[in-house]
Amino acid sequence: MNKPFHEFIPRLGLLDATMIVAGSMIGSGIFIVPAEITRSVGGAGWMLGMWLLAGLITVIAAVSYGELAAMFPRAGGQYVYLREAYNPLVGFLYGWSFFAVIQTGTIAAVGVAFAKFTAYLVPAFSDTNVLFRLGFVNVSAAQLVSIGVITLLTYINSRGVKHGAALQTFLTIIKLVSLFGLISCGFIWGARADIWNANWQNAWNLSSLTLSGGALSSSSLSGLAAFGAIAIAMKGTLFSSDSWHSITSIAGEVKQPQRNIGLSLVLGTLIVTVIYVLTNIMFLAVVPLKDIAFAPSDRVGVVAADYIFGNSGTVIIAVMVMISTFGCNNGLILSGARVYYIMAKDGLFFRQAGTLNKNEVPGYSLWTQCIWASILCLTGEYNNLLALVIFGVLIFYVLTILGIYRLRQRRPDLPRPYKTPGYPFLPAIYVVTALALAVLLLIFETRYTLPGLGVILAGIPVYYVIVRR
Template sequence: MDELNQGFGTLYTEQEGVKSTSTGHETRAEPKPALSLFDAIAVIVGVVVGAGIFRIPSVVAANVDSTTMFLTTWVLGGFVSLIGALCYAELTTTFPNAGGDYHFLTKAFGKKLAFLFAWARMSVIQTGSIALLSFIIGDYMTRIYTLGEFSSAAYAAFVVVSLTIINIVGVKFGTGIQKLLLLLEVFGIMIVLGAGFFFAPENSISTTPALSNTSNSLGLAMVFVLLTFGGWNEAAYISAEMRTGRRGMAIALIASIIIITLIYLLINLAYLNALGLNGLSTSDAVAGDLMRVTFGESGLMLISLIVMVAALTSANATIFTGARTNYALGRDFPVFSYLGKWNMRTSSPVNAFLVQGVISLSLIGLALFTRNGFETMVEYTAPVFWFFLMMVGIALFVLRRKEPRLNRPFRVPLYPLTPLVFCLTSAYLLYSSLVYTGLGAIVGVGVLAVGAVLLLALPAIERHLNPNAKPLQ
């Protein structure tokens, strides 16, 4: 009878993300392979190559001693990111799952730490990143056309609502928009490269040492460089949706880091060619100054559009991947079951998208009470982000020990040295993000502490919802 019932096909309750058979049994709908290798690379590159490359190089230049050292920091940033990508390549190919880091932490340390991560990602890491990227767009839109006192926040809110709706429509539409934005961003980068290499004034290259205001200039420069490289780990959240198989995820990670490093080196060479190291180190808006030097004041409007496209690309990719952790949280904890529903028609976690959007809008509202929304959101997210990235690195060691015989399609080279370097780098950046930031970091850590309190109360809440539930391990 079971074989006959299977032969009659399957009925889907799409809105609930549940699959029902004719026997009356129900199984939860799961993500299905829908992404190509190019889709994955577009998401990773789109998340990483954002507005940061148009803001941060001047800070890096102010904290190094020469042009050679300036370029070396970007090569080192790519190298450190590649080390992290190699660690993630092993984890994503061995344990592909839409929960990404959440899934790795669950397998390595149990649901308690994984719950804290999912809480942090939903309330701090991902939503804070969405808010700060939206503020960048809002700031530049306000320069083009102001809406009044709260213009930047209004534009930022519109971005969050629009991109959330786009991704709710479906995975194919969302990744299609991502590829379009990425192509526009590449076009914008080509304009910046052309301006820097072919239209810059002659004899502008300078090898004069940049002014440094810190005794540990290289270390501080690397903090900002790695901030610019941040986001490649988002690939973990699409590992279960790759059509190219498990090794395709490793290829996507490694190829993306190489592409990103080359893009950053070319952009920074263009800055140096147009402004020189001293001009670069004293600039508050390096891309704007480059366009002013090459095209005059009319170039400022063009660079505003380029930066907005870059921020939109990152924001869309961040929204796309962020909802998948919320989905995993709802799938594993009854108190958040609303989040754990996968819509089969759109192939997306609709409820998770909605909750993520509401929290992002709340953070935009919170940032209205500070003088600078962008910096506040950077401070808010950084310490929590680097803490959990370090824990994912440690998880690789734990899972090697717990499941040594498991098939690993990709093994991180030079184990254990490679993941050890990754963990130490993350620990240093955790320290730096606490030392060099202000009130925003304290608030972010405070929100994580609220999650810890909720974790303590969770057993009682879940016993009330489900008396037969097993204790949280």
């Protein structure tokens, strides 16, 4: 039964906020996407460069968002920033896309990844184990595992923000310790000079890798094809670094939000960037390039653990990924519902979504998100969901960063306890880079980016129907 709560109560400190940022970022991507990146760009230098570039622009975006978070320290995050910088339509298009694809698609993709590694330990949970047919969809055990995890985490978060945040902090600390442990073990026990030297022989030869008859071959890339390969590689690195802004959606529940939101964004993104770069350096020191690029089912983490620990390594890495994806989805589920809550308050989402339950959290929003993410689990594979999500993410990131310039011109009177360092040049670097990637993905990943663009544009008539009513 809903109670008439009107405001969120600040309960989360800096540690909780930082763990939500880092925990929402670290999922399964670091263990999976290095394979596609290596196939796309070939050389070890290019592969590592993609992670460094993704980390750099993510940190730039995070320090830029700090200004917006300090100006609007309340729930809603990016939806509020776009609404205030532009107009309610732009805010709605983000919220619409956020619910339809961006947040729920990410939750579904991470749920699918959790199931994939669960199946490594329990083969009965494999996606090849089809249990029944639902209309045009074959429902597998893996899909039911994904849905089950999403439902469980939704229930936990419906019990109160402290429950969700405490679980997030606990799981993120375990993830960080485990990853640092894996990196250390890799360098101490798994690193080999011959593998490292071989991987760096043609490190800066931008090429597409293929495997034929067990032999690795490469095709040099140039011109537009080279930019396309970089864009496809960056799709994976950016998705692995995404959701760093989750804390802004729950700003109304953070103590001293003007200070702690911006600080947690910077700390969280820096921590994850360092971990991701070190992990990939470890992969290159332990695993031959061919085995990185063509790891079975792209499970590079499993292959690396096998090189480091032997047969027992596969079990270790599978458990690590399960913990990692479980914690990642907890952060996504926790933060996403607050956006729909604020939209409902503006009259742009289901009215019931604008109420808080007896535990002072938006229960209706949480369960609506759960249902739609579960449906996406039935309809999409991990890589397909990834490509569908990242295009829309880039478009709205660019609009949000541009909103900083717009707000400084149109509303210079607003208090700005924190200002973006390096303004106006640093945010411009992000805008140019993200726009270039979005255009390249639109060219080379048309199968997925066009539907993503279609989802965004479909929100325009929906907005006017809602407003008219």
